[in-house]
Amino acid sequence: MVVSVGAPAEHVFASVKEDNPVGVRMTSAVSPSSPFGSGEMNAIQQAIQRAILTAISFQRRFNETGNADDIAQVVFHCENALSFGLDLPPFAYSFFGNAYLSRFTCLGEVQDLEHAISHHQKAVQSTPSGDAELPGRLNNLGSSYLRRFEATGDDLQDTEHALSYYQKGLKSTPSGHPDILSFLSNLGNLYSCRSVRTGDLQDFEQAISYHQKVVESAPSGHADVPLWFYHLGTSYSRRFQRFGNLQDIDHAISYHQKAVECAPSGRTELSSWFSSLGNSHLQRWERTRDIQDIDDAVSHLQKAIQSTPSGTYLAGPEFNNLGNAYAIRFNYTLDLEDIDHAISLQQKAVQSTPSGHAELPGLLDNLGTSYSRRFYCSESLQDIDHAISYHQKAIQSTPSGHTRLPAGFNHLGISYTHRFKCTRDLQDIDRAISYHQKAVESTPSDHADLPGRFSNLGSSYLDRFNSTNYLPDVQNSIASYRQAAEANGAPSIRLKAAKEAAMLSSDHDPSQCLTDFALAISLLSEVAGLEQTNNRRHANLRGYSDLVGSAVATALRFDSTNRALEWLEQGRCLVWNQLNQLRTPIDNLRMKNPSLANRFIEIARALESHGTRSALSLPSLHPTLVEAIRLQDDTLNHTIHATEYKQLLEEIRALPDFHDFLQPPKATDILSSLPNDGPLVIFNIHKTRCDALAVIAGIEEPLHIPLENFSLVQAEELQEILRFDLLKQREVEDQDRMPRRVRPNPSSMLFVLNELWRKVVQPILEALGYSLNPSDCGRIWWCPTGPLAFLPLHAAGIYGAAHNPGSCVSDFVVSSYTPTFRTLNDRSTASSTSSxxxxxxxxxxxxxxxxxxxxxxxxxxxxxxxxxxxxxxxxxxxxxxxxxxxxxxxxxxxxxxxxxxxxxxxxxxxxxxxxxxxxxxxxxxxxxxxxxxxxxxxxxxxxxxxxxxxxxxxxxxxxxxxxxxxxxxxxxxxxxxxxxxxxxxxxxxxxxxxxxxxxxxxxxDSTRAAYALHYATRKVREILGDDDNAFLTWVPYVHFGY
The missing domain is CATH 3.40.50.1460 (Rossmann fold)
Structure with a gap:
């Protein structure tokens, strides 16, 4: 995970107004033992007053411009006022402390924080108990400690000091005081900042709780509402980074959007708010892999830089964050311009960040990651050497025990792995494994990044095994992939790991490979989760079309036909199955628990509506922020409903007799629910073997029919013939007719149908014991998979001069197709009640x-x-x-x-x-x-x-x-x-x-539709014979359903 850096000023500090006029009590500030005469003392007091007034003028201008030169003038005149060595009133020290905090925000010099703490301590110490200004000064002192913690990351004691002063400030504030919301917000910021270092769930929860309370209590139109939206969004974002709950990052984006939308133009914090919005889109991309999030991130992060005041160190984090977005987009585009942009921006970020700043290690690490990404394309050893160097510097400058260290170890391990693949130097892969081990050992067991880190460790072990054939390495690789698949985190990473474990265990740990495949199959539904649109689910499934085939082939290799049947049903047609589940009748549940049933129906309908919306339902190519907020609100509601749906399923399955509610069907369920009209034949076409499973009503196990003379290569060749020879996109006209698209080539069709008959369909009919009886054909349902799904099984046969009775499928059976068993079962049940x-x-x-x-x-x-x-x-x-x-x-x-x-x-x-x-x-x-x-x-x-x-x-x-x-x-x-x-x-x-x-x-009668299609085909063939026109007419037609 890339390290996103935000402007520290917005994370921890909300200044409290000092409403005392300059000059009040100035004479009382003079020490009685002052060596100055009265005339000289008046002159000094006037000089101090002029200095403070001038400082205030520059402070006001800085508040409007954010210009570093203005805040430098503020501090200069504050120091001028202090140079006379007189005791000053509390408000002056408070103002001086805030000035140093502001300069730190611009320049990042940690020494300014020491000055800020010193001045705020003096302000608190010199303010009488019960003074109306005391709560604000206590909060400013707390913010100074918290700012130092955020800048250095060294001492958690700073957060304890901050917490103490914040609590004292809140306790001494009268109920209903307008500053209470700011004080509560500061408490939220404290817990939010500390959560990043500790990873403690309670800190995350407290942060969100305080910020949520502030947002809900804020008066409409309050000037700080955008700031409070921003803080709440940041807290959700941080919890997402730690635990990976998709709903959290959707909340984060929503609140960051609202912060930007309701902020007045020209507000100096806008750069930070745009930056956080962009970073949240990047974080969501890491979970969903939706390219739109990257494009949105780039757009927002560019705005962040455009709105960053010149001359401030704050530009460093913004450069870094935009660089991250370009680097991630490079993964999709492989456009070197993207990764060059990333490196250039991240170099600027490093150069503009003061040495010793707490964010510097993260900036160095990100720069190293970008060099490592560029090496993937450039194969320049200089790039990967730079990557390793920056990763090492990042680790060396990170405090021991810091929560950022595991990511640094992980990234350094990746870079060593990349260099090994180029140099084949075993020392590099040894180092890679060592750092990946450190990464997983120092990552909390419930951290969202753990699956990726275990996967990288597994990959490194596998790389070393492929070079050395050292058997313990492949065993360690399998173990690491298994741990990745079982850990909390992004389903896509877990699924890839489970698939790797299954593939490796098939050869090296066969006793466990079916268990590995079972986990992989179960994770498919997580990758295509209900929190996504149907379009997004299909996009996420595109890379896994071979997984089910591999799993089923392995199950059949071990004669586990029931498991093979279950996986063919569970791992295919996921989106259709999800839609069917959302529309499932729940009469039994309604009788048992009406309120739970009604809530389930309500959530299911909402999810169905969310799922069938377009992935990008914005009204224009360049949507306004208001339009983007509307879309994000839809996305957030979608995620919330998906989460509640899972919770409802758990609640329903806890009821007596409902433990299998909407669970994937077992083989026994499939075998006991088939129509009696004929068998269902499900295929599995894999590179290692081709098989059919015939499921027959009344038979306790599926009949396994190996297709020994057929292969995946042959299936793909037949598919290619149809695709390129038969379905070329050309319009033709002849004999006053127009095609509805194209005309196939009959000679190629004859070959395809012949091959399908001899190598696929005929062996199945023989295994099922069919005999020739054209006048009384029974029914059969085909459920093809892989390339066979694009081939006309229903028309398989030998035609033309070589045709004899019993040499084509229609001589034996009436063919229908079904996407899945469940579809057939549902349609069969519905047909029994139809009129x-x-x-x-x-x-x-x-x-x-x-x-x-x-x-x-x-x-x-x-x-x-x-x-x-x-x-x-x-x-x-x-x-x-x-x-x-x-x-x-x-x-x-x-x-x-x-x-x-x-x-x-x-x-x-x-x-x-x-x-x-x-x-x-x-x-x-x-x-x-x-x-x-x-x-x-x-x-x-x-x-x-x-x-x-x-x-x-x-x-x-x-x-x-x-x-x-x-x-x-x-x-x-x-x-x-x-x-x-x-x-x-x-x-x-x-x-x-x-x-x-x-x-x-x-x-x-729809139950006779398959027979009608069978009849129409025969009649057309009788009229036209087996010539060109006959094939063009009847082969394309198919029947689906019951």
């Missing part, structure tokens, strides 16, 4: 603005409208300008069947922006996910790519068909890729004709 469809919504968009014309969609829907009119089924047609997004959403809620005939788009960059193209825009997948349409039986998507997912999210099944299932639909007919406009009407006609023949007078 026949008596109304259908038809949507046609033949001339979508901005897209190519698909004129036969009009014929398709008009033919269907005519067909329905012959029955008792009501049909509503929305066409052209009537088919708007809002109209379609509204009508979908009152219809049980919907048929779309339009363009569809799969957005490869933002999969949740994929959608159906209507008259006034897209009906996007994200919008579909928001809908709750429990009465929707079936949606027919006669559009392009409606069941084609995202290659990088193959385990999440992010496509329109899955979206319709998520919205509550029991079944969906979709397309894997683009379809021909010419044969769309024929296909739809055959599909609905079959359903109308099957008791159509009673309404359309």
């Amino acid at each position: 026949k469809c008596t109304s259908i919504l038809l949507i046609s968009q033949p001339n979508t603005p901005g897209l190519s014309s698909i004129p036969l969609t009009r014929k398709e829907t008009h033919d269907l409208e005519t067909l329905m009119k012959r029955t008792a089924i009501e049909a509503l047609l929305l066409e052209d300008s009537k088919a708007t997004v809002e109209n379609v959403k509204a009508e979908m809620k009152s219809r049980s069947w919907v048929h779309f005939a339009c363009h569809g788009v799969q957005d490869v960059h933002q999969p949740l922006s994929s959608g159906l193209c209507l008259h006034d825009g897209r009906l996007e997948l994200l919008e579909i996910m928001k809908q709750k349409i429990p009465n929707l039986d079936l949606v027919f998507l006669s559009a392009c790519q409606t069941s084609k997912g995202d290659l990088k999210l193959s385990e999440e099944v992010v496509h329109l068909a899955a979206g319709m299932l998520g919205a509550g639909c029991r079944g969906v007919v979709g397309t894997m890729w683009s379809i021909s406009d010419l044969y769309g009407p024929k296909f739809a006609e055959e599909f609905y004709q079959y359903l109308l023949k099957e008791k159509g007078s009673e309404g359309l």
Whole structure:
């Protein structure tokens, strides 16, 4: 974690006004034994008074400008007043003490703090008990001690002195006095500063408690409200750095935003407040990895520098913080300009910070980290040598036992590891391991940074093992990764560690590898936590698409089929499963505990709403601060609700008979809840092996079917053929027809279908004991994973001249797909209670603005409208300008069947922006996910790519068909890729004709939709044969659900 530095003036000091006029009691300050004559004494008193008045004038100007020259003049005239050696009134000493504190704020000279303490002590000592000014002077003395502690970090006794004086000041202040809030704020600052050094939870809690009390009690419009917002935000930020609770950093950002928003322009503290706001965004980035936080941080930290008064040492921290932001952004961009900016700014920070200042070690450490980052790209030994040198200086200048030391050890270990990878000098990796060991040993067991430090130790052990093959090193590496995975901290770091431990233990500690994989699988839901938007969750899951495959392959290697089945269900389609959980009926809970059930529903609905909002729902590219605050308020509420949701789950699971409430299903649950119509076949395609698990109702264990003649490489080759050969983005026209996107190449298709039949589908059907009986085909559900999710299993077979009965999948079974077991189970249960469809919504968009014309969609829907009119089924047609997004959403809620005939788009960059193209825009997948349409039986998507997912999210099944299932639909007919406009009407006609023949007078039955699709496919093949047009017509169509 980078060290963020804030301006110390704002952290600990809130000056208390001295309201005594200059010159009052000046004559009484003269000692009776003064050697001066009366005339000479008058002249001296006038000189002192002039000096103090001049100092006050410069102080006022400094308060407005923040210019270091002005505060230097203040101190100069104060010292002039003191030079006469006379005893002065208490207010003068108090003013002098504040002047030295102000100069320290600008120049950072610790000696100024000694002067400040001395003068404030004199002010307190010379103020009579009961004097109205005493509370303020006690507080100023306390602030001076606290400022010295913050500057030097050496002596916790300073905080005890500060606490004593603050408490005395507060005790001697009358109830209702306007300065009480400032005194309480100072107490909060004390605990906040001490918490950084001690790491004591009680200090963090006290800091937040005092600051929260101040903010809640502050009168509207009070001049110090921005300052108090700032202090509260800082306390939350510090607690986040220690314990890693995401809600804390969301609170910090919210309060820092409010501080900046309500501060008058030109206020001298603005630089510190912008800096803290930027730092809070950086800290949140370390947890969420949302690049928007880095961009926001850079913006705010640039404003901090722009608003920093020139000539002050405060520029040092601001340079450092902006440098941190550029260095972190470099991790994403790998733009050398970013890391060069970072190093330049951090060099300025070091150069402008006085020797011996408490913040200097952190600045040196950050500069070293930036050199280490640049080495990653430059491979210049000079860069890594600089990094090591700065890290060493940082450690040497940090007091023993300081809370910053573990981070310094960690960063030095990283730099030695980097140099080892370049030089292969074993001394470097030995040093790296030594420093990483020191880092973990000196880090508290509940610290949020511990997972990263254990991971770095594990990585260093592994690097040494790879060079020496010394077996204890790999064992230590596994142990370190395990400790990282189990520690408190960022889920993303813990998940990476758990994955590393599992991969290594598969070879070096096989008895424990399944336990390691179990932890990794469980952490997936933490990385894609409910405190994030759906877009963010998908982004976080992109790097883990191979984890479930590795875990399942390992489980099958050890013949643990039940565990393999559980992991396939638990580790896939996480976002859909979370959505389903938020919509889970809780009738049993309501009977047991109505109030708890109602609160659960309320929080679940809030989380669903939060999750389906856009990740960046700001109204403009350059939002105002007010707009940013609104978005941050939404984010904070989202995090609060996610936290409460976890707490509610714990409370519910503590009830009798509810211990497994919304827990991932066990294999026994899956096996006992399947429909009786046919098996569910789940695949696992991994580089080490390919397998299928057939789950059959009434069978106590899944049937394991190894696909011995198939491999991940072959699956990827078949996928590439479809992707590059079949789905090239080109528009074609022939025979007066327009495609809804592209035309595949049939010869390539024949090869793909042949390979899928021989190496995947045929071995499964044989293992399941299917025999040829085309007139009485049973059902089967396919649940493909990895690259197999993009291949047409339902059409696998040998076609053309080599075709014989029993050489394709449709000769044996009626195929459907399901994203997960739970989806199938839910749709099967819903279908058992559904009634026949008596109304259908038809949507046609033949001339979508901005897209190519698909004129036969009009014929398709008009033919269907005519067909329905012959029955008792009501049909509503929305066409052209009537088919708007809002109209379609509204009508979908009152219809049980919907048929779309339009363009569809799969957005490869933002999969949740994929959608159906209507008259006034897209009906996007994200919008579909928001809908709750429990009465929707079936949606027919006669559009392009409606069941084609995202290659990088193959385990999440992010496509329109899955979206319709998520919205509550029991079944969906979709397309894997683009379809021909010419044969769309024929296909739809055959599909609905079959359903109308099957008791159509009673309404359309969605449970027969898969059979209707099977029938329509056969009829089209009978008409067209196995020629080019037949493949283009029927292969893309698939059925999802029950």
